[in-house]
Amino acid sequence: MDYRAQVTNSIMNALNDELSSAVIYEKLERPKDLSMGDLAFPTFVLAKSMHMAPNKIAEDLVNKIDATNYEKVEVKGAYINFFLNKPNFGRDVLTTIIAEGAAYGQNDNGKGGNVPIDMSSPNIAKPMSMGHLRSTVIGNSIAKILTKNGYNPIKDNHLGDWGTQFGKLIVGYKKWGSEEEVRENPIDNLVKYYVRFHKEDQENPELDDEARDWFRKLEDGDEEATYLWKWFREESLKEFNSVYKKLGVGFDTYNGEAFYNDKMDKGINILKEKDLLHESQGASVVDLEKYGLNPALILKSDGATLYITRDIATALYRDKTYNPALNLYVVGSEQTYYFEQLKAVLKEMGVKSAENLHHIPFGLITVNGKKLSTRSGRIILLDEVLDAAIELAGKQINEKNPDLANKDEIARQVGVGAIIFGDLKNERTNNIDFVLEDQLRFEGETGPYVQYSHARAESILRKANNTNYNNSDMLINDANAWETLRILHDFPKVIQSACKDFEPSEIAKYSIRLAKAFNKYYAHSKILVEDQELPARLALVKSVSIVLKEALSLLGVEAPDEM
Ligand code: ARG
DSSP: OOHHHHHHHHHHHHSSSSSOHHHHHHHOBOOSSGGGOSEEEETHHHHHHHTSOHHHHHHHHHHHSOOTTEEEEEEETTEEEEEEOHHHHHHHHHHHHHHHGGGTTOOOTTTTOEEEEEOOOOBTTSOOOHHHHHHHHHHHHHHHHHHHTTOEEEEEOOOBOOSTHHHHHHHHHHHHOOHHHHHHSHHHHHHHHHHHHHHHTTTOTHHHHHHHHHHHHHHTTOHHHHHHHHHHHHHHHHHHHHHHHHHTOOOSBOOOGGGGTTSOHHHHHHHHHTTOEEEETTEEEEOOGGGTOOOEEEEOTTSOBOHHHHHHHHHHHHHHHHOOSOEEEEOOGGGHHHHHHHHHHHHHHTOGGGTTEEEEOOOOEEETTBOOOSTTSOOOOHHHHHHHHHHHHHHHHHHHOTTOTTHHHHHHHHHHHHHHHHHHTSOTTSOEEEOHHHHTOSSSSSHHHHHHHHHHHHHHHHHHTOOOOSSSOOOOOOHHHHHHHHHHHHHHHHHHHHHHHTOHHHHHHHHHHHHHHHHHHHHHSOOSOOSTTHHHHHHHHHHHHHHHHHHHHHHTOOOOSOO
């Protein structure tokens, strides 16, 4: 029922192999104005090979196109406009969606290939920042979109649980901390020690030596150091997990940086064998001049390993464990240069996954105009943002629908959904400022708006109490219904494109488009009237409900039936 494919075929049959069907398919446009038809083929692409003006090509070509399956096929300038047969199209789209349900739009392009997604990856003993929120929700959505495209995603939380900062933390804890404090409020207090360490080491540089010693002990497996590290890690994870639970996000592995601590030799050996390590002021670096990049520092002069040393081990491990079809890293744009270096080093090493490594960057997020940062102490905790959203959603529900059953759970779904949607509707690389009240509005381009549209569809279906969608002629002669149908038909294509671009915002924007079209239809027509077309109208409502719910689900947003 892919009408783009049908139009592509019609054009292919009229041509003499000047273009491949993939190119034609890609070039087909959807005119904004219904008077220009439903799908349009721009003939500019043929001008060069046919040595003709596009307008002339269009006029010639239209005569060769078999128009029997269409309402009409017309030329307008350089475009060939296809008007689809509305009754067939409507019946086809609706029966397909109702038959396939949530599986509508599923494809097998990924052929089951494994795709590790490095995502969330907060740092132990620090609060999870809004940046980590972005990585979590973008990664989670990309995982769902990959599944819908036939891949097998592996959600890997690459925790920042190793590094010299743990030496500082241990020193800070031993000097100024207490067990009770950490048990009571782990991240807050661990941050407090860390911030104090950075203040005091300005005056007492010997603190840095102590910290270095403790990290060395940790690397050597010293009992006390290991005990403290494990404990800090556990306490931090408890807090992170409560955020993940609220967001409804789970992981397949939590192999953080520490996991790779004893797996770095392999990478270093390859670098040595291939003679890629060069000495520079005592440290070992890989030259990346031919990539136009600065040298990558792999080992410090005292032999200590770095973030990148662990990332090299990670890439080798993932290659061996998963034989990945794609290798994704959902990490903020501030690490773009770093990932270029990592990719270049892996390429030099001949690591297979260097070829399909994609850094998926995203922009900064501020809340009510304020930036988040650990060291400055101006910390806006993610957990608090989520709780505030849930509370605000609860208030709104109380005003609009005070008798709603299950109010608390629905407030959670709406509040959390608003945060996730508010993030994902933006192109990943944009910076966003988050104003909570704006994200929670039931009107405008928000999560609650899309959720509300879905709940409205469900409410119509409940009132109709009639599941006889199919056995009527689904002729729908209504411009708003037609627009809704066309958008429904686009869903499979949007799913493919969002996957190709690793861009959940395409799904979010699509869901807004569909919700708007549906609401316009709802505002202009009486749906629950007993006439011949009732089953067709209900089929449309049912299809909208299915697709809105599935689109939200691909974003990791729930869709309550009532709100
Ligand atoms: N923990 C890091 C941070 O918060 C992100 C880790 C990203 N993943 C990776 N494989 N480098 O900045």
